[in-house]
Amino acid sequence: MRSRNLIWIGLCLLLLTACGSNEDTAAAKHSTEDKTNPQMKEEYDASREIEEAESEKIEEKKGEVSASLATEAETDAAVEGDHTLTDHAEKSDSLAAYTNEEIEYARIWLQLGDNQNVDELNVRHIAKGEPLNPNAESSAVYPEDVIQLTGARLIDGSITYSGNGDGTINRYYVPLRWEKNTPDDFSEEDMKIFTESIITTTKLISIDPTEGEEVISLIEKINSES
Structure with missing residues (x-):
């Protein structure tokens, strides 16, 4: 137990x-x-x-x-x-009294003009669709608005262009006097081919932002026409 x-x-x-x-x-x-x-x-x-x-x-x-x-x-x-040439560049004090367009014309002529000492600088605006050669029915037409700069005399030369708004232009190598720059036996077909080739061979050119008295002197000689 x-x-x-x-x-x-x-x-x-x-x-x-x-x-x-x-x-x-x-x-x-x-x-x-x-x-x-x-x-x-x-x-x-x-x-x-x-x-x-x-x-x-x-x-x-x-x-x-x-x-x-x-x-x-x-x-x-x-x-x-912005489609003007000079709007992107600031104006100097000496050019402040002038428009961008006036400065543009003077700078382009100073760089590309045949005669720098022109008596006057004529400005002509040509609308898109206008013929390159007004005297030829078969002429090609401008694909855009362009500007033509000329002096008072034929020997001063001419510049036909459109602005790109970035300091460059498209230059059209258009004769100022067509009768002096085309053969007498040019047919309408020849003129068509010739004017079309001018449009397709435009040259892109950079314009220098020139300042000073040369620009002002040219601006004072501008004669603008529509």
Whole structure:
């Protein structure tokens, strides 16, 4: 009987020991979780703050790029809408009293004119669709509005051109006196071919932004006609 009691007592002690061990394990687990969870939360919060900061930087960069593109688009639109030769160059104080067109005519003649010492500088505007040779029915027509500069005499020469709005011109090598520059036996077909070739062989020329008394002197000699 005593032996049986000792066995039961032993079993009870084993059960109590096992229960205590389980409780200790659970307590340790809860303690570890209590320590781990705040650390994980802090790391999560820090990671989230970094992501938000990077996202803000990306959005800021997008805004800067969009603003830059908008500025470039506005600049391009302004350039495309401007078709005079000299509007893109700032005027010096000495030329401030004159129009962009007057400065343009003088600069072009100074650079390309046959005779720099003309008595007058005549300006004629020729509309798109006008024939290159008004005396020939088969003449090709101008594909755009052009300007013709001439002196008072034939030996002064002439310049026929259109402006591109960027400091360059398209020069048309059109004779000032057609009868002096075409053979007597030129047929209508010959004239058509000849005038068409003038249109297809225009030359792109950059005009120097000349300043000074030479420009002013020529401007004072301008005689503009429609």
